[in-house]
Amino acid sequence: MLLSRRGLSVASLFRLADIQTLLAREICSTSPCKEFRRGLDPVDRPDDAVAQARMQPDLVEQVMGERTLSQAEKVKQRLRDIAHEYQRFEGDTGSSEVQAASLTAKIAFMANHMDQHRKDYHSRRGLEAMLIRRRKLLQYLRRTDFDRYSALIVKLGLRDNYAKLDRLSARYSH
Structure with missing residues (x-):
């Protein structure tokens, strides 16, 4: 309300x-x-x-x-709605699904910002950090519970390229 x-x-x-x-x-x-x-x-x-x-x-x-509402309040409300949509139980804000979904929303907002402000290198660094955090969360979720991971990437519209490659398989796959 x-x-x-x-x-x-x-x-x-x-x-x-x-x-x-x-x-x-x-x-x-x-x-x-x-x-x-x-x-x-x-x-x-x-x-x-x-x-x-x-x-x-x-x-x-x-x-x-x-x-x-101010822009900050709109973003908070959007993140609350995302957390409510992806939560596994009532009050869940820290599960991997909720964190990855909120990071995806933040990444989409920052990608739009970066399209308009190409030389904003400080924001680019923050965007890269968010991408790395989301990749690590999705790798963890893929490793621990593949069913939840596959449902999440379908719901978020992401591709399944979060399999962690080890040193040897990356070197000899070419």
Whole structure:
């Protein structure tokens, strides 16, 4: 839910609105703006915050919607969705599948960045580090549980080229 992502509930939004109303009344009591004071009269709200949210769902969306998120919050939300999609059990964020999927999303974002900024060598180094981390995770997963590995690379759309080659087989395969 969008409200829980920013740590706010509907009830806390109402408390914030009440505080803003009190502050505005304090300002208006010292100034002669009667029209402004009329607009700040408290709205008759039901005690049930859920009923109020049903009455005005667009207000919550305006304040906490996807359009108002920063780029960093959008990336965090995307990574949370990926972790939820690839988790093996509830609350799983550290399994190889989740880590490889989140690295794949980060790699795709960085590849897009590198297409636009070709001379950004510092980001290129970070991209290469992410590629190496993903390769090692996938090699580990391939070595330990091939069924999970094959399901993951199909779901991610990757090729099966993560078999670790030893020194001798790489030398004599040509």
